Amino acid sequence: MNPITEDDIANYLANTPDFFERHAQLLAEVQLTSPHGQRAVSLQERQAEMLREKIKALEHRIMDMVRHGTENVVTADRLQRWTLSLLTWRDPRGLPWEIIKGLHQQFMVPQTAIKLWDLDAAYAGEGYNQGVSEDVKALATSLTTPYIGLNAGFEATAWLNEPQQAQSLALIPLRTAIDAPAFGLLVLASPDPQRYNAEMGTDFLERIAQLASAALSRLRP
Template sequence: MKNFNQDVMNPITEDDIANYLSNTPDFFERHAQLLGQVQLTSPHGNRAVSLQERQAEMLREKIKALEHRIMDMVRHGTENGVTADRLQRWTRALLTTRDPRRLPTEIAAQLQDLFLVPQAAIKVWDCDSAYQGEPYTQSVSDDVKTLVTSLTAPYCGLNSGFEAAGWLAEPQAAVSIALIPLRDSAESPAFGLLVLASPDAQRYNAEMGTDFLERIAELASSALSRLRS
């Protein structure tokens, strides 16, 4: 009676059955006929299929998922290769620019052209007196300088009326924006700002990684050291 009451109070669960089958691998060897008798519903319709057929379908689904992952890896690898090539071409353009006076313009123009950036602008301050009359040294307020120096990494997100957006050819079309501070080192105050903008709200967003933009900032900052006083 005691055992009967225990069985009623503690009925066998699906987990108990699953654990038993997992821990008794020779069960289906002793009851091989069950493999042919078990009928399951196919995920591709309401028809009943055998256990073997269901396992085969699951295997095909896993293979298909792996194929998609491999395709994604190949695609990302190709994209990374294209990006690396563009970065190399951009760096080469900076190195072959002989006139330091043209460097800021080249930095922005080549980024816009090679990386298909809809709009780009650049400003540099604390330059040598020989470059003080250039357009890229003009109209930079103290507020902008303070903001840029406070950035420890590039800002990516919606354009919430940043003053620097006014440097762009079409400020009203700058929906998302990247503000990339230019400095000699991580501890140094900023001496310039590179602005990238797009009408696409997701082109520059807060969730994106900034490693690539930081590399751009390092290369541009090094090149612009030729203009510093």
């Protein structure tokens, strides 16, 4: 005859729910090892400890949800203020500078830069329409979503006031449609290597790109 195993006992108890009704005194006699030391505790006390741990874990999850919700509201408010500034800006010539100024102020981006090309001839002499190589234009067009990650020596960092301080970057292509070639590139940079990392989502940056591109369409021929 095969010896009774722990699995046999576990299966028997699972399939015999009235066992502890017939032997209620066993519940008070069962002793378990507490996870908070080597002392023995009753089954009821161990169950209470497990319940307290579950409650504590739920409290932490709720706190995280509240924190993320608050952060999302703050971000949405900042995005709305930045969008309003673009809608009410009257001087198309100064709009690119207003875009990066707003990103710097509203979202606390340490460094920002922008370059545009294929603009109306009226803006040919503007700084944001000069000094863009064909390689940068090709890179911007090749980006189907913003690049976020470490600065790997991208040429576009030379547009920043302090390129040597740019440890992580977000490179945001500007285009009139999803399948259209890029007509500009936004650069967001930080001295913090983790500010822009490859694990971040790009949804928010894509929204920035869409809003900026729509506003800058006034400078296009």
